[in-house]
Amino acid sequence: MFRTLSTAAICMLLYGTLILPFTTYLKNKPVVEKLGYVPTVNVLKSLAVDQKELVGASLVMKVMMYFGGLMEKTSNKVQAPPDYISMSRLLHGAVKLDPYNMDAYYFAQSFLTWDVKQYQIANSLLDYGMKYRSWDWYLPFFAGFNSAYFLHDYKKAAEYYQRAGELSGQDLHKSLAGRYMQESGQTDLAIGYLTAMAKGERNPAMKKSYETRLSAFKEVRRIELARDRFQAERGVHPANLAQLMSDGFLQSMPVDPYGGEFYLQPDGKVASTSKFAFGTGVNKKNSGATP
Amino acid sequence: MLSIIRITLKGIFRDRVFQGIMATACAFLLIPVVASLSMRQVTELSLTLSLSLISFILLLLAVFLGGTSLWKDIERRYTFSVLGLPLSRQSYLVGRFGGVALFVALTASVLAATAFAVVLYSSAIYPSERPIVWSSMAICILFDAFKYILLIAIAFLFSTVSTSFFLPVFGTIATFLAGGVTQQVYEFINSPASKDIAPFVKEVARLLYYVLPNFGAFDLKVNAIYGLPLQIDGLLLTFGYFVVYVGLILSLAAALFSRREMR
Numbered sequence: 001m002f003r004t005l006s007t008a009a010i011c012m013l014l015y016g017t018l019i020l021p022f023t024t025y026l027k028n029k030p031v032v033e034k035l036g037y038v039p040t041v042n043v044l045k046s047l048a049v050d051q052k053e054l055v056g057a058s059l060v061m062k063v064m065m066y067f068g069g070l071m072e073k074t075s076n077k078v079q080a081p082p083d084y085i086s087m088s089r090l091l092h093g094a095v096k097l098d099p100y101n102m103d104a105y106y107f108a109q110s111f112l113t114w115d116v117k118q119y120q121i122a123n124s125l126l127d128y129g130m131k132y133r134s135w136d137w138y139l140p141f142f143a144g145f146n147s148a149y150f151l152h153d154y155k156k157a158a159e160y161y162q163r164a165g166e167l168s169g170q171d172l173h174k175s176l177a178g179r180y181m182q183e184s185g186q187t188d189l190a191i192g193y194l195t196a197m198a199k200g201e202r203n204p205a206m207k208k209s210y211e212t213r214l215s216a217f218k219e220v221r222r223i224e225l226a227r228d229r230f231q232a233e234r235g236v237h238p239a240n241l242a243q244l245m246s247d248g249f250l251q252s253m254p255v256d257p258y259g260g261e262f263y264l265q266p267d268g269k270v271a272s273t274s275k276f277a278f279g280t281g282v283n284k285k286n287s288g289a290t291p
Numbered sequence: 292m293l294s295i296i297r298i299t300l301k302g303i304f305r306d307r308v309f310q311g312i313m314a315t316a317c318a319f320l321l322i323p324v325v326a327s328l329s330m331r332q333v334t335e336l337s338l339t340l341s342l343s344l345i346s347f348i349l350l351l352l353a354v355f356l357g358g359t360s361l362w363k364d365i366e367r368r369y370t371f372s373v374l375g376l377p378l379s380r381q382s383y384l385v386g387r388f389g390g391v392a393l394f395v396a397l398t399a400s401v402l403a404a405t406a407f408a409v410v411l412y413s414s415a416i417y418p419s420e421r422p423i424v425w426s427s428m429a430i431c432i433l434f435d436a437f438k439y440i441l442l443i444a445i446a447f448l449f450s451t452v453s454t455s456f457f458l459p460v461f462g463t464i465a466t467f468l469a470g471g472v473t474q475q476v477y478e479f480i481n482s483p484a485s486k487d488i489a490p491f492v493k494e495v496a497r498l499l500y501y502v503l504p505n506f507g508a509f510d511l512k513v514n515a516i517y518g519l520p521l522q523i524d525g526l527l528l529t530f531g532y533f534v535v536y537v538g539l540i541l542s543l544a545a546a547l548f549s550r551r552e553m554r
Binding site for chain 2: 045049050051052054057061064101102103107133135138201203206
């Protein structure tokens, strides 16, 4: 009896000694590593047997937790660039297991476009989803936005929005299709899109991500309006933001929530050194650009 | 035979299997919390998790009750005293199978009621954009129960020829894994992607497709989760397949069991 108790006590002591460094190690484990190794979708399909939907949902959850962890880890600022390739691979795997999983499409749409700039991949994924979620207006709505805003393919955008309008019964989508036919007011439309997305979002990390981008785009719009007023009055492009400030076209210096600095490109377009993403070399500016 | 079914059920309850299931079913309480992490499909995720948990519990029951019931009787020499009574070996086997199958059906009913409550709760908090088709959910669980009853029949078949529990338990698990992918394999070998595969391998795969149970047909989760319409003729065919396949397996098991030498 005494022996058993002694052994148990020693084990408890060893556990107590180990648990702190063990927890610290796990806490500091690199986040990329945390996404871990996941077998290929064909292997998962065979192993999942009748639990394909569960495995698909688990993959989505894994990516969400990983991304949410990154956002939280750096006080709402992603310093380490997320492993987007693995995130994309996992979400593509998830929809192969469960092609109806909306979370996968929704999450892939958010980062494949804004962060990774893989618009064609995003739209291919959405096209794949549309074959299954034939009732869902969100997928053509996303694809329409990608086509118009990122790819400048207004004909395709109009088709997607037409489909979204037919499914949702909302005239808004049909009118959006019309608006996207014109290459004007892009920032306004992005603000409208992001406002709608942020409003309906329940996941705190995603909501924060949308709100940050929305905040950045509102600042861009403020600069654009000032720039247009300057141009209308003076007949030339403003040289930089400082000129807009000093001449009273801007009331306060716009702040980029991604930590970058706004500047005007030679063609007058508003850009930021952050490229509207965290941890993307905020101090590097495009050649010839002045803040 | 009815008395064997009754005794089997009593034995399962006496072994506190049902209490074990209820303890595992406590995981249902966590489902609404986990499902709330979903961005766009809380109710769908609730359904996914509920149906998966039911499926998992029924799988454990099918493998362990189905794989050990008959083996335990032979090992403990209960069969000597029971088969000394005016009762055929076939009736004894079918009675034992009926008892385990009935227990699985009862468990599926209780778990289904729990899952309904969980999904109702989740959908009340986060209303779904898709309508919840309760009848599809019930049919999905019913066909899950059919699937695992078929697996129990296979476990009994292995038990009739085995002298240890290894073959019934691991053989049943292997059959479950193989039966879950036969449809995928069949579709693959009939697609242009399989042009490099040797014709002999294709023929073997085709043969296995017809011999092994096709568990993919019983999986209606995607219909239940996303409210997709069910095909009545497909359901009737699957039910017919279930009845015929179970009949075949039990006939084979009964034939083997009647010739088995008891020592």
